Amino acid sequence: MSTAIPRLASPAELAAVRQQIIAGRDPSKPYIAVCAGTGCIACGARKVVEAFQSAIAEHGLDTEVTLKPTGCPGFCEQGSVVVIYPQEICYVRVTAQDVPEIVANTIRDKQVVERLLYTDPATGQPVVRESDIPFYRHQQRNLLSSNIKLDSKSLADYLAIGGYAALDKTLTSMTAEQVLDEVTRANLRGRGGAGFPAGRKWKGTRDAPADIRYVIVNADEGDPGAFMDRALLEGNPHSILEGLIIGAYAVGAREGYIYVRQEYPLAVQNVTLAIAQAKACGLLGANILGSGFDFDVKVHQGAGAFVCGESTALMTALEGRVGEPRPKYIRSNVKGLWEKPSVLNNVETWANVPLIINNGAEWFANIGTEGSKGTKIFSLVGKITNTGLVEVPMGVTLRDIVYKIGGGIPDGKKFKAIQTGGPSGGCIPERLLDLQVGFDELTKAGSMMGSGGMIVMDEDTCMVDVARYFIGFLTDESCGKCVPCREGLRQMHRVLTRICEGEGQPGDFELLEDLSEVLEHASLCALGKSAPSPFLSTLRYFRDEYEAHINEKRCPAMSCKALIRYYIEPEKCEACLICLRKCPSESIAGGKNLIHVIKQDECESCGVCFDVCPPRFDAIRKISGRIVPPPLPEDQRAFDRSKRR
């Protein structure tokens, strides 16, 4: 099935091999794509692939069907995801047990297995085609759509969908200045966090006087809940590589690095393989496609420090030293890795480069808003119906992402806030849901684009607790080099923890504001400078929650354990013994035919009783900020069923 690709000595040979690969493929032949991204693997995708292999063999269909483990299409909520072409039938939550039925019915008998289709919750109707599923229908998947079309480990597949055509175009018909100009006119801004214009960054490197220059891929994706870069690097590693080679050509680099976190083993594996494949056929290494341009790439695995996503810390780590940021006032594009001009861009930024070269700057600049062009991938997680990766044009509203694509909040709960931009981002409240996503728009709202994490929160989420969580994360991940970040975050975390535990004091706002100020203005790197955002943005939009915690010792979301008590309403308790038996601290008094009473001085507020009390009784109340009613006197606890309705 796989075509051996010879060493390509010229663009003509690349074109010929591409033609040969395409000619050898029959577009009408059934093609089964099984998502083999990390998310689906966790749902058993490897077993699904094996089950397909044996079922196909059993039916003797080996030559009549193509099976591929592919990259992630994004609908992680519904894994394992299987798409069958050319009809584009999308099966969701597929397990190995479902496979014989799929092969027998869909592949052999051309029937759709209805029970495995996605059901649109709005209409209750099953949806056959992948592109008709609302989650996908409202996206514009310029980058992610390739994932499902190729075996992530196959260079031939990448060539078949037009891979390395942008490199071909660059080397045969563009000067380095023209490439720079194209990227600048496209107004591609960095997808890693700060949104710095890639064209300007590249030009700075090209213009810096130096004998050696570097290009680097930042694949140290570390924001909690974010996995955009992982999906790209795992699913379509050659596209990142192609972007990087084009970038190297534009800035005059002959060496590049891919800094990928060790926690992404599949991404490391796939990109390492892609590099070997590209080298073997002359797309990487000396004299690429006979153009005289030499470029080589190495993969460097990070040892697991969030701060190494910061550009100077990443470069220090690449040099083999402790990954701490440098106190710099000279940009790394002028003085970076080993003091040489270095372009560091995020995975998604590099992935956009081949698209810009192929389709032109105008095409790219036509997508999006005034200041933010192209599409952006977000990882949509938290209290949302459709968890997954979402690629939308810049300028789409948060409301569309949450409701049209994300399917809204599950369990009938109310939306409260959406956290964007990773730990140093901020929380955006419901009244700003019509905000368009874009670098400047999100910053203005007190949050940021970051690398594209989006965590949806519902009414049960306490915003003070959210701030405490993110500040805690940043405290753990601070490198400890500068005082404001190391000490400021530690103190900030303490104060927020105290507030969540009901020990807040009137002076806490001032303390937190002073700490935010010192972090923002005196920290060494961007991690520290942006670290107060989780506090500042929640304070800006949810000040009432802070005040309730501090002044009334009340948690409005009924979430902070130290501020809530549980109480059994005697008139609703049916003496069923369920909560009494499940209580881990044995702090419920009662018995058969005795109304249950929580012993308040022993209760640890774990909430088990609340969760297990049968909904038809609904006898347990959460109480915050007011006094728990006194327990029923012991002589009145006899339960008399006849007195109940």
Add this chain to the structure above:
Amino acid sequence: MTLTMQIDGKAVTATAGMSLLEACRDAGINIPTLCHHEALEPFGGCRLCLVEVEVRGWTQLVVSCVYPAADGLVVRTRSEKVDKLRKTIVELLMAHAPESPVLNELAAEYGARKNRFSQESAFCIHCGLCVRYCNEVKQADAVAFIERGANKEISFLPDIAAKECDSCKECFPLCPTSYLQAAYVLVGALSGFPPPSS
């Protein structure tokens, strides 16, 4: 090449390649520091030396130990903002070393309160002077940082310290809190090499 800058309203000359801190000190303008040492590479860790500079009409806060001196630069080494940030930094450090004489002097200058933040007396303020001196000047690496972030601390490496330290101890007077000496005695006691004779 000679550069002229305006620092606190005074014309100050400096040589290209100098940091702002060096230029100020040469001109007799005092800027507080805790992690700076003339024999060592600038560290930029304590952030006390931050000052205001005007760049293209914008006021920016920069740390002077790593900011390069530049011709025409307008610098303010004290301002309400600078003083307030320095005060908070000193207060944060005093949570660790409330009785450090250096910190107490700074506290008096900037009005810092020693008990403003909850105490966590680790005594070390992570200026890194000992670690960097041992590495850069002595090239012995007998003392190093271990762990990360809030858990970061200095530690003598027993094998090296046993050989190198007794005859050197040049880092001792650099420590602003005397925690270094304590760490040395501790590691000596734990690993069995002779602690300092007196």
